[in-house]
Amino acid sequence: MKNLLKNTAFIFCVFFALIFSSCKNDFTEAAERIASESDLESESKSEKESELIIETRNEDERDEEAAYIRINFSEARTAFPTDPALSEFSLFTLYGALDEESEAELANWSSLSNVTRTSVALKPGRWNFTLRAKKGSLIYAGKITRKTIVTGDNALSFSLKCEDLGTENGGLQYKLELPTDNVDLFELLLIPYANGPEGTYFDSRTFRDGTDFTHGTPYTINYTKPTIASGQYWLIVKACFYKDQGKNEKVILSTYRDIVRIASGLSTLKDTSGECGKAYTVSYETDGGTWTSTGENRIVKFNSTMTEISLPDGNDIKNGDRALLGWYTNATYTGTCYTDSIPAEQRNLSLYAKWGMPQITEVYVAQTTAFSVPRVFIQGAVTVTVGTGSDTAGDGSAAHPFASIRKALETLNGEGKNCTIYVYGTVKDCAEIGSGVKAGSLKIVGADNTKDIIDGNDAGTVLSITSSIPVTVEKITIKNGKSERGGGLFIASNAEVKNCIIVDCEASRNGGGIYISGGATLTNCTIQNNKSTNQSGGGICVVGTQGTLLDNCSIMSNTASYRGGGIYNEGLCTVEGGSISTNTASDTSAANSDGIMCDSGTLILNNSAPTFSGDSIYLKTGKTITLGPDFSASGIVATISPESYTNFSTIPILDGNNVADNCTKFRISNSAYSINTSGFLWN
Numbered sequence: 001m002k003n004l005l006k007n008t009a010f011i012f013c014v015f016f017a018l019i020f021s022s023c024k025n026d027f028t029e030a031a032e033r034i035a036s037e038s039d040l041e042s043e044s045k046s047e048k049e050s051e052l053i054i055e056t057r058n059e060d061e062r063d064e065e066a067a068y069i070r071i072n073f074s075e076a077r078t079a080f081p082t083d084p085a086l087s088e089f090s091l092f093t094l095y096g097a098l099d100e101e102s103e104a105e106l107a108n109w110s111s112l113s114n115v116t117r118t119s120v121a122l123k124p125g126r127w128n129f130t131l132r133a134k135k136g137s138l139i140y141a142g143k144i145t146r147k148t149i150v151t152g153d154n155a156l157s158f159s160l161k162c163e164d165l166g167t168e169n170g171g172l173q174y175k176l177e178l179p180t181d182n183v184d185l186f187e188l189l190l191i192p193y194a195n196g197p198e199g200t201y202f203d204s205r206t207f208r209d210g211t212d213f214t215h216g217t218p219y220t221i222n223y224t225k226p227t228i229a230s231g232q233y234w235l236i237v238k239a240c241f242y243k244d245q246g247k248n249e250k251v252i253l254s255t256y257r258d259i260v261r262i263a264s265g266l267s268t269l270k271d272t273s274g275e276c277g278k279a280y281t282v283s284y285e286t287d288g289g290t291w292t293s294t295g296e297n298r299i300v301k302f303n304s305t306m307t308e309i310s311l312p313d314g315n316d317i318k319n320g321d322r323a324l325l326g327w328y329t330n331a332t333y334t335g336t337c338y339t340d341s342i343p344a345e346q347r348n349l350s351l352y353a354k355w356g357m358p359q360i361t362e363v364y365v366a367q368t369t370a371f372s373v374p375r376v377f378i379q380g381a382v383t384v385t386v387g388t389g390s391d392t393a394g395d396g397s398a399a400h401p402f403a404s405i406r407k408a409l410e411t412l413n414g415e416g417k418n419c420t421i422y423v424y425g426t427v428k429d430c431a432e433i434g435s436g437v438k439a440g441s442l443k444i445v446g447a448d449n450t451k452d453i454i455d456g457n458d459a460g461t462v463l464s465i466t467s468s469i470p471v472t473v474e475k476i477t478i479k480n481g482k483s484e485r486g487g488g489l490f491i492a493s494n495a496e497v498k499n500c501i502i503v504d505c506e507a508s509r510n511g512g513g514i515y516i517s518g519g520a521t522l523t524n525c526t527i528q529n530n531k532s533t534n535q536s537g538g539g540i541c542v543v544g545t546q547g548t549l550l551d552n553c554s555i556m557s558n559t560a561s562y563r564g565g566g567i568y569n570e571g572l573c574t575v576e577g578g579s580i581s582t583n584t585a586s587d588t589s590a591a592n593s594d595g596i597m598c599d600s601g602t603l604i605l606n607n608s609a610p611t612f613s614g615d616s617i618y619l620k621t622g623k624t625i626t627l628g629p630d631f632s633a634s635g636i637v638a639t640i641s642p643e644s645y646t647n648f649s650t651i652p653i654l655d656g657n658n659v660a661d662n663c664t665k666f667r668i669s670n671s672a673y674s675i676n677t678s679g680f681l682w683n
Helices: 027-038 043-050 112-116 405-411 659-665
Strands: 067-073 091-098 104-109 119-122 125-135 138-149 152-158 161-164 169-178 185-192 203-208 219-229 231-242 250-262 267-273 279-285 301-303 308-310 322-328 341-343 349-358 362-366 371-377 380-386 414-424 426-428 431-433 439-445 453-455 463-465 471-474 477-479 489-491 495-498 501-503 514-516 520-523 526-528 540-542 548-551 554-556 567-569 572-576 579-581 596-598 602-605 611-613 616-619 625-627 638-642 666-668 673-676 679-682
Touching (some): 138 152, 169 250, 231 301, 405 431
Parallel strands (some): 169 267, 414 439, 431 463, 463 489, 501 526, 514 540, 548 572, 567 596, 572 602, 638 666
Antiparallel strands (some): 067 119, 091 125, 138 161, 169 219, 231 250, 322 349, 371 380
16 A cells, blocks of 8 residues: 655644533433444544645645545543543554455554644545554544545544553542432442443442431532542442331332443543432321331332332231221222222322221021020030020121021121121021122031021022032021022032031922032931922932032932932932932832932942932933942942843943942842842842
């Protein structure tokens, strides 16, 4: 490359000053500003600045086909306020690379004056340039990339920044003035740039309200650190407030970010100001409630960066056993009600707690005649004086009981808790335990199943259980129910019935005593003298596939006008022990279905076999009995009546784990076949 040096007379003043990011609270702007300082100047700016160059030349001495570049300096500020002036640099070196070629040194100068009066000739094309200037151990550099150089004069405008920060320590003096209206403390962090703005810090300082500054008065943070290893750092200032009066949790109100560069032997200076975000408050009027712990879960401040504000709940604030119904925006509870949270855009708010009635988890229901008698409940033996029951004058206590189960269910207010309704004497009522019952679980109990009675008075199903909560009915007589399905009990969800008597109930269709479409466990119960007047299941009708267990129950003297005098099964029914006797079914096409009719679904016999007295198990063609893994019995268990068994191959097969050991305990009546451990044999 031919190097031509031409004398040029021009005057150009360059002012070098430190550039820090302007004091902005926006991290993106700061990052873009720092990036722009290392980018090349735009071609349009270079061309504009080249017009300012005044030069003199002899046209006869120039190659008309060559390109010439001249170097000047932009007015962009450099990294440090103590940067050396251009005249202090001892060496300037220009490097360049044409298109994809490797970078090569194009020229070097020992002083600024030599740079400014020199033109460098080079081949036209697209070039990348780097200009480096040296002072002591520090090297300042500027880059211009993909600059198109054409024949004739071309101007390069460089902004030099410290490229080699050195290896020794530098210093930092930083002043930042911020408002403190909503601030409880400032946290200042100096973080190595490579760690990121949220990374591990190199140094930290804390400035507190009441100690370092006065709340509401602007405060100037003075941060001075004279010995910092050279390099680039994040300077982060977090303005914080405490959420609640207990000052247990800090919230960042706003964050101020800057990037500082430390070089050997230089002290970086910055004096600026910034803004802080605004905090808002939520004040709570508790209306008799008390906080469970000071300060915790009690937000009184928030800022606009939070998407929603969690509100105190029944774990944070208590008012006896009363339930917290919500927080209202006015004291009359006619404004907006919030329960879990409020959106952050709701600025300053006063919220008022509304409390429900005291939680009621125990209710007493009694007959109309007052009496005092020792009673034995599941809690133990107690003597209770029971007053006259009244749904209008009673309050549900033992002394002033209600007169109906329905009123007791309406009064319960024990969401999530175990609730109990105690029944004394005879209560004439029909009630549904539905989704509106406010309880975590419910028991309806008596002390004596021969004395404590719920009488439906032929007005409907005595108890309809449709709620998803666990329901237990214990030591009660259920009688005189009358409905389409389930005269005594209608069970559409899982329920337990223990030590109860279901008697004298009627269904016009299925389940005279009990209709089960969900799942149920009946233990030590008596189902007696119930009837289905037009369909099946005089005692019990099971259609639910969730599983029904009849454990040691006595099913007797029930009547079905169609099939299954004792039990009619279309679901999943397991019978363990108990007795099935003297039930009747009238369908002549399914003769001998007095005891159990297995029309569809699954019938399982498990543990001790039930005792059959004069009743049969009737299996519809193709149905089987499954013997449970713990099945055991002695002697004949039951008579199995066929709908139509015409030959050996159609006789029902008994399934189960212990078939081989238990086949002798069954017999097929009115046929020429009997079952023993060897299989089917001719009589």
